[in-house]
């Protein structure tokens with residue numbers, strides 16, 4: 030398999046509708062080709078990674094390079110790979126803003142206007158950070174919220190299992206006290222057990 034990352038610059042400003050059309054095309058076409066990847070856009074600059082079977086990626090890349098909607102096409106990374114990094118994305122997309130960049134400590138010094146082919150091709154570490162940040166999905170506030178909810182639900186689940194366990198122990202103890210009382214053999218030990226149980230039930 031092959032993974033390729035390239036940079037390019039729009040020929041004419043892309044409208045939001047033109048971006049939507051492009052993405053819709055990618056989402057229709059890439060799954061048929063078995064191609065996955067991501068596309069980042071800002072300042073009229075595209076940064077795209079494509080991955081899939083070598084021949085398929087090479088052919089698609091050739092088509093993309095000839096697309097007159099962009100120019101100054103330059104491949105900045107080409108690697109033979111075993112696994113995909115974007116297996117769930119027919120084409121992940123993000124329009125960068127200064128605010129989203131601020132979320133990433135490694136990109137704090139990076140200004141949005143630096144998102145251009147000259148700067149990016151001269152700073153491979155910045156490109157890596159941008160791609161890594163995109164892959165980790167944390168740039169998306171909605172995904173961050175869903176993750177936080179998942180975590181919250183996990184905590185609730187653990188708390189519920191704990192509460193059930195304590196409940197079960199308390200029930201057992203109460204039953205043993207009732208049994209002892211019915212047989213007229215209540216002792217101090219039962220009182221101590223009751224105290225211990227009260228302490229356990231009070232724990233959070």
Ligand SMILES: Cc1cc2nc3c(=O)[nH]c(=O)nc-3n(C[C@H](O)[C@H](O)[C@H](O)COP(=O)(O)O)c2cc1C
Pocket residue numbers: 051054055058059068075077079089092093094096098099120
């Ligand atoms: C920045 C950019 C990224 C593109 N990415 C893809 C892509 O991932 N998949 C795809 O099928 N076409 C992509 N295209 C569109 C292709 O360049 C091309 O227009 C499309 O595949 C249709 O090609 P055809 O006219 O030769 O059939 C992209 C175009 C641009 C400008």
